[in-house]
Amino acid sequence: MLPFHLAANYLLYCLRAFKLHGVHSPFVFELYQNVILHEGDYYAYPLIEKMRSSLLLEDRAIPVTDFGAGPKAGLKKNRKISYIARTSAKPAKYAQLLFRLVAHFQPRTIFDLGTSLGITSSYLAMANKQARVYTFEGCPSIAAEAKENFEKLGIPHVQQVIGNLDDTLSKQLQKVEQLDFVFFDGNHRYEPTMRYFEACLSKHHEHSVFVIDDLYWSAEMKRAWQEIRQHPQVCQTVDLFYIGLVFFRKTQPKERFTLLY
């Protein structure tokens, strides 16, 4: 069951959200109809979902350093792979939307902030084998599991960046010319989310796509999302409740959309 604050925000989202006929921007209409609402299957879906299913059954425990938000941050303890897969990985509906966004926009340089076991990184990488996908994870033992998963799926163009995002993000940003696509799923608190967002802005361009995860997970994330929507460099946003899309297209009208997904 959804926690009360999430359920209340979901109700407000449903009341605000448009369906297809309410979208007047041609760019967003096309994106909504052909990419967001696309229901077909892609070859990568069953391969990655098969991997997820086996992770959900994996009884082995590994030592995990907690880098995320909440009272457990900084703690190290053994966790079962099945538990990590169940609690961290984005559900197929949203991970597959990331795949379609990458297949559609064909970004060449992709940052995935928060690898965990590598489910979203795998979707991002399999959607464009020409891309360089950099995936960031703080916990070395989780990163080692993700490495095995990338090998099993045969996706050598994923490069792992291991360490605290507070240190690794700016160093990796210096090494890339521009950022075409970023998935922010690393540290669900206001301050780090805004800091990572601002850092990534230094390498964005007119056609970059940023995707923010868990917009209404907490009051801090809601505040971060509201600020991102109003950011002077942001031109269009699409609120899909669990994730938000951010665009920088100065040639299109500046608009905020809430769409039912």
Ligand SMILES: C[S@@+](CC[C@H](N)C(=O)[O-])C[C@H]1O[C@@H](n2cnc3c(N)ncnc32)[C@H](O)[C@@H]1O
């Ligand atoms: C929600 S999980 C990512 C799930 C992944 N995107 C997926 O859906 O498959 C977030 C991950 O980010 C890592 N993380 C959180 N804060 C971090 C930080 N400051 N530096 C590096 N990694 C961090 C956590 O260890 C965790 O594995």
